[in-house]
Amino acid sequence: MLEALRNFADTYLMWHEGPLIWGSDALILLTVIGIVAVLTYFKKWGWLWREWLTTVDHKKIGIMYMIAALLMLFRGGVDAELMRTQLAFPGNHFLDAEHYNQIFTTHGTIMILFMAMPFIFALFNIVVPLQIGARDVAFPFLNAVSFWLFFFGALLFNISFVFGGSPDAGWVSYPPLSELEFDPGPGENYYLLGIQISGIGSIATGINFLATILKMRAPGMTLMRMPLFTWSVLAASIMIIFAFPALTVALALLLLDRIAGTHFFTMLHGGNPTMFVNLFWIWGHPEVYIVVLPAFGAFSEIVATFSRKRIFGYGSMVSSLMLISIISYFVWVHHFFTMGAGPDVNTFFAIASMAVAIPTGVKVFNWLFTMFQGRIRLSLPMLWAIAFVPCFAIGGATGVMLAVAPADYQYHNSYFLIAHFHQTLIGGVVFGMLAGMYYWWPKMFGFKLDERLGRWAFWFFNAGFYVCFMPQYALGFMGMQRRMYVYPADLGWGPLNLVSTIGAYLMGIGFLFIVAQVVYSIRHGERDLTGDPWDGRTLEWSLPSPVPHYNFAAIPTVTDRDMWWVLKNEGRTEDLQPKSADLKPIHMPKNSGAPFLIGVSFFVAGFGFVFNWWLPAVAGLCGVAACLAWRSFQYDDEYSVPVEEVMATEISLGRL
Amino acid sequence: MAVIERELTQPAQHPERESPSHHESGHLPPEYRDHHQSVRIFGFWLFLATDMLLFACLFATYLVLKTHTDGGPAARDLFDVPGFSAETLILLTSSFTGGLATLAMRRGHQKQVLGWLVATMALGLCFLGLEVKEFATDVSAGATMQRSAFLSAFFTLVGTHGAHVSYGILWMFMVLLQVARRGITAVTARKVFIVNLYWHFLDVVWVFIFTVVYLFGVVM
Numbered sequence: 001m002l003e004a005l006r007n008f009a010d011t012y013l014m015w016h017e018g019p020l021i022w023g024s025d026a027l028i029l030l031t032v033i034g035i036v037a038v039l040t041y042f043k044k045w046g047w048l049w050r051e052w053l054t055t056v057d058h059k060k061i062g063i064m065y066m067i068a069a070l071l072m073l074f075r076g077g078v079d080a081e082l083m084r085t086q087l088a089f090p091g092n093h094f095l096d097a098e099h100y101n102q103i104f105t106t107h108g109t110i111m112i113l114f115m116a117m118p119f120i121f122a123l124f125n126i127v128v129p130l131q132i133g134a135r136d137v138a139f140p141f142l143n144a145v146s147f148w149l150f151f152f153g154a155l156l157f158n159i160s161f162v163f164g165g166s167p168d169a170g171w172v173s174y175p176p177l178s179e180l181e182f183d184p185g186p187g188e189n190y191y192l193l194g195i196q197i198s199g200i201g202s203i204a205t206g207i208n209f210l211a212t213i214l215k216m217r218a219p220g221m222t223l224m225r226m227p228l229f230t231w232s233v234l235a236a237s238i239m240i241i242f243a244f245p246a247l248t249v250a251l252a253l254l255l256l257d258r259i260a261g262t263h264f265f266t267m268l269h270g271g272n273p274t275m276f277v278n279l280f281w282i283w284g285h286p287e288v289y290i291v292v293l294p295a296f297g298a299f300s301e302i303v304a305t306f307s308r309k310r311i312f313g314y315g316s317m318v319s320s321l322m323l324i325s326i327i328s329y330f331v332w333v334h335h336f337f338t339m340g341a342g343p344d345v346n347t348f349f350a351i352a353s354m355a356v357a358i359p360t361g362v363k364v365f366n367w368l369f370t371m372f373q374g375r376i377r378l379s380l381p382m383l384w385a386i387a388f389v390p391c392f393a394i395g396g397a398t399g400v401m402l403a404v405a406p407a408d409y410q411y412h413n414s415y416f417l418i419a420h421f422h423q424t425l426i427g428g429v430v431f432g433m434l435a436g437m438y439y440w441w442p443k444m445f446g447f448k449l450d451e452r453l454g455r456w457a458f459w460f461f462n463a464g465f466y467v468c469f470m471p472q473y474a475l476g477f478m479g480m481q482r483r484m485y486v487y488p489a490d491l492g493w494g495p496l497n498l499v500s501t502i503g504a505y506l507m508g509i510g511f512l513f514i515v516a517q518v519v520y521s522i523r524h525g526e527r528d529l530t531g532d533p534w535d536g537r538t539l540e541w542s543l544p545s546p547v548p549h550y551n552f553a554a555i556p557t558v559t560d561r562d563m564w565w566v567l568k569n570e571g572r573t574e575d576l577q578p579k580s581a582d583l584k585p586i587h588m589p590k591n592s593g594a595p596f597l598i599g600v601s602f603f604v605a606g607f608g609f610v611f612n613w614w615l616p617a618v619a620g621l622c623g624v625a626a627c628l629a630w631r632s633f634q635y636d637d638e639y640s641v642p643v644e645e646v647m648a649t650e651i652s653l654g655r656l
Numbered sequence: 657m658a659v660i661e662r663e664l665t666q667p668a669q670h671p672e673r674e675s676p677s678h679h680e681s682g683h684l685p686p687e688y689r690d691h692h693q694s695v696r697i698f699g700f701w702l703f704l705a706t707d708m709l710l711f712a713c714l715f716a717t718y719l720v721l722k723t724h725t726d727g728g729p730a731a732r733d734l735f736d737v738p739g740f741s742a743e744t745l746i747l748l749t750s751s752f753t754g755g756l757a758t759l760a761m762r763r764g765h766q767k768q769v770l771g772w773l774v775a776t777m778a779l780g781l782c783f784l785g786l787e788v789k790e791f792a793t794d795v796s797a798g799a800t801m802q803r804s805a806f807l808s809a810f811f812t813l814v815g816t817h818g819a820h821v822s823y824g825i826l827w828m829f830m831v832l833l834q835v836a837r838r839g840i841t842a843v844t845a846r847k848v849f850i851v852n853l854y855w856h857f858l859d860v861v862w863v864f865i866f867t868v869v870y871l872f873g874v875v876m
């Protein structure tokens with residue numbers, strides 16, 4: 001018995017690995033006990049279930065996405081700090097090779113799929129229905145399913161660390177390295193299933209928001225009157241719909257190789273590993289634009305608001321968004337110019353890759369022209385937006401350098417590349433999401449985040465960014481390759497690596513300031529009593545903060561782009577106030593526990609597949625089927641909010 | 657306005673809730689009359705786009721790996737012309753009966769809807785039976801999906817389609833129960849419509865499988 005337990009602990013819990021694992025186990029256990037204890041003590045279980053786990057309200061789902069994204073930013077950030085600590089000195093042995101492999105894999109995967117994706121989905125959910133004058137998304141139930149698929153996919157991926165072992169074949173997981181033959185153990189299965197489950201949720205989100213934007217707009221909100229953030233979500237949703245199926249297939253086929261013994265990407269029996277690489281990047285390149293376009297959208301809103309000017313070149317902003325989303329499908333080979341596709345193929349993809357810089361450049365100039373002669377206020381969202389411009393410009397320029405196929409034979413997989421993509425992913429996506437978070441935070445919670453602590457966070461993060469990543473361009477030129485866990489002293493890479501690590505710590509401090517800022521502001525943040533703390537331009541600012549669950553008591557009729565700004569200037573803001581005579585009962589979707597249970601079922605099934613344990617695998621799939629069947633027979637999924645209730649709410653908000 | 661205000665369980669027309677875009681809703685087929693149901697149909701088209709791309713990726717993989725037989729059985733050795741012709745014929749016919757179910761739904765004939773749905777499901781089951789038989793024959797001849805990259809790609813592509821068909825039959829069965837219980841309402845009309853949309857889509861995919869996999873397989 002004891003022997004069996006010990007065996008279990010060594011095989012699955014990896015207790016032979018020592019203190020790092022024991023510490024994590026203890027920490028996780030304590031956190032779980034803590035959460036359970038608090039919920040029980042304050043009798044909050046019912047509240048948790050009714051208000052959050054079963055909610056279909058896009059605003060709450062958005063908040064849950066955001067919390068998850070921030071937690072994952074923390075986890076990915078800890079991974080990054082561990083790697084940078086290991087690389088700080090030549091010949092360092094803080095981490096061994098195996099752990100380093102695992103950590104860069106989980107860092108990359110988490111940052112892109114479990115941090116950037118939920119962060120953009122957070123803003124999709126919180127902002128889009130409010131900007132287009134809708135009461136919810138097109139498919140609220142499906143929206144909740146998406147969230148729980150993301151959540152349980154991320155959970156499955158994360159538990160690999162303490163149960164069975166983390167994946168270690170890089171975030172791109174190229175075969176044949178990621179095949180069973182070279183990478184036994186559950187780690188890669190965790191990767192494949194965690195991403196697969198959350199990826200299905202992402203496809204559903206893409207469908208949902210495309211349908212929402214095309215079919216649920218308020219009367220008068222023509223396409224060319226839509227705010228630019230909504231446009232960016234439209235573009236990103238189209239890209240999700242077209243890109244994610246390729247990922248689904250790539251992951252599924254590799255999983256078949258690993259658990260069913262097929263030969264898609266193996267070295268034997270005719271398999272072709274490069275097929276995976278192509279499928280992966282057919283998704284992978286559009287993916288980086290999927291996460292950056294919403295950031296562009298957020299910047300467009302912020303720059304216009306804080307310059308107190310209409311966005312410069314609205315039409316060209318829209319067309320460049322659309323152009324980017326199209327061109328980005330024809331660039332994927334730039335991730336493997338060195339694979340030997342031949343000069344003609346490489347030339348095509350090199351030129352296409354450079355071409356993306358054109359519409360992106362148009363956007364940058366439009367932001368600058370919007371600021372030009374504007375009455376600029378340097379509040380936190382605007383600070384991040386301004387910091388984004390030079391950062392992304394340098395990242396874009398080094399991207400064009402990488403797109404020069406012959407030169408890429410030098411840069412490929414070096415620290416030059418690492419510096420480039422962090423500059424676009426952090427300078428673009430992270431800055432954009434933080435700017436968006438600061439901007440829409442009062443709309444979500446009814447208070448602003450503290451400016452002073454926010455400025456500390458901003459300066460630490462920004463200075464840290466350049467200190468961390470600028471040396472890496474040089475290290476790349478000096479020949480340092482990515483995914484090296486150790487390097488000898490005599491190559492002269494030591495000093496620059498140390499500088500880079502210091503920068504990483506500065507960014508870590510910046511993140512801690514953000515945490516402090518949130519905690520401090522919950523108590524002391526400036527309350528937003530008007531609903532329009534930034535003097536905004538679009539419909540969401542015409543609503544109180546936080547927004548009542550039905551959003552609009554009466555659906556507005558839109559006559560202008562920047563509707564709210566125009567009404568404010570013409571002194572007609574009461575046009576958007578509900579009139580008691582116009583109020584009608586409001587139909588809203590009912591909460592449902594099914595999305596959560598679907599997530600749980602997928603989790604159980606995924607877990608079974610990871611270990612080839614067929615019982616949980618089949619049980620989980622049956623659970624999914626049962627939930628779907630139940631949903632099919634559910635007709636009574638709406639309720640009506642009576643006029644009196646709407647009226648009472650609006651009166652208490654001072655709007656009637 | 658009426659964008660979200662609607663009632664799911666009630667039949668389509670509600671004059672007082674008509675928004676301007678619904679003026680000619682009398683001319684629209686029943687599944688489109690209620691705005692909310694038409695949004696769902698639109699969403700389903702988007703889903704079909706993603707599913708189509710999923711098959712496109714599987715087709716691409718198949719085409720790349722088609723010749724990678726590793727000395728094992730090739731397409732020419734495996735495919736049985738009468739077998740796959742019968743599968744094709746049956747599935748095409750089922751698409752036709754599915755279309756008749758949609759037509760009957762539009763005319764409001766509940767009984768006929770039920771009848772055509774049953775016929776469609778029965779044909780779907782025959783198709784599946786033949787496919788299972790084909791796979792079993794292949795496997796017993798040693799042509800398993802583990803044998804070569806070509807066979808991995810073949811079984812995965814055709815099997816994914818088969819899994820879709822199985823799912824479609826289960827789904828159609830649930831729609832059938834609902835039409836039987838509730839008659840033709842705005843909701844059931846939409847359900848009959850999209851389950852058939854799905855079915856036609858699978859038919860289109862099969863036409864590609866028939867051409868790209870089976871016909872090219874035996875001719876080339």
Ligand code: HEM
Nearest residue numbers: 080083084104108111112170171172425482483484504507
């Ligand atoms: C806090 C700031 C960050 C630091 C200090 C950092 C640091 C690192 C380091 C040291 C590596 C490994 C380099 C190697 O050995 O090859 C890495 C890889 C990577 N990082 Fe970051 N990172 C940060 C933020 C991010 C963000 C925000 C994202 C994405 C949104 C991201 C995405 C990636 C990816 C995709 C990889 C490649 C993983 C692989 O090689 O498979 N990182 N990062």
Ligand SMILES: [Cu+2]
Nearest residue numbers: 285332334335
């Ligand atoms: Cu790319």
